[in-house]
Structure formats: C-alpha cells, structure tokens
Amino acid sequence: MGELSKLPNIGNKVEAQLNEVGIETVEQLKKVGSKEAWLSIKAIDSSACINRLCALEGAIRGIRWHSLPSEVKDELKEFYNLVK
Numbered sequence: 001m002g003e004l005s006k007l008p009n010i011g012n013k014v015e016a017q018l019n020e021v022g023i024e025t026v027e028q029l030k031k032v033g034s035k036e037a038w039l040s041i042k043a044i045d046s047s048a049c050i051n052r053l054c055a056l057e058g059a060i061r062g063i064r065w066h067s068l069p070s071e072v073k074d075e076l077k078e079f080y081n082l083v084k
Contacts, residue, residue, distance in 0.1 A: 004029065008064050009055035017041045030060050035079055042083075050080045 003026055004015040021040035023029050029037055034057035042048040051065070053076050058065035068076075 004059075007059040008062060009059045014041075014052065014055065017045060020044060029056070034060055034076070039083065050077060053080055 002015060002019070002024065004010050004018055004024070005012055007026065007029075010018075018024070018029065018037065018041070021037070021044065023032060023037055023040070032040075034053060037056050038048060038053040041052065054065040054068060054073060057072065057076060058068055061068070
C-alpha cells in the first residue's frame with residue numbers, strides 16, 4: 001500500500017483506516033499524534049482497542065508497540081480507559 005504501512009505496527013487495514021480519516025503520510029500521523037489518530041479511527045471502527053492505540057504510538061516512535069516504555073503504556077491505558 002502506501003508509506004504508512006512501512007511503519008512498525010501498521011498493516012494494510014490500519015493504513016486504510018488512517019487514510020479514511022484523512023491521515024495519509026507519516027508526517028501527518030506524527031503531527032496528529034497517536035491519541036487523536038486513534039480517536040478518529042474509533043469513530044469509524046468501534047472495535048478499535050488499546051492495542052491499536054499502542055500500535056499507533058509505536059509506529060510514530062518507529063518501534064514495535066511491545067517495546068514501548070512502561071510509563072508510555074500506562075499513560076495510553078489511562079487515556080483509553082477515560083475515553084472508551
């Protein structure tokens with residue numbers, strides 16, 4: 001597909017969802033941030049879970065989401081629980 005699927009954690013499905021919400025480049029994803037990108041995806045896909053949020057953050061950082069620092073995972077989990 002496009003350039004987003006070249007990032008860690010971003011497959012064709014997530015890239016298509018990002019494109020659908022108007023995020024088509026790595027630069028746009030970094031500018032929007034993982035939380036806002038995830039909220040946009042959640043608006044079109046109610047199954048968007050904490051793993052997808054972490055995947056987006058990992059993609060922005062250029063790492064697999066499993067390798068995110070624990071404090072970042074905790075922050076994302078807190079955000080997820082507030083908005084889910």
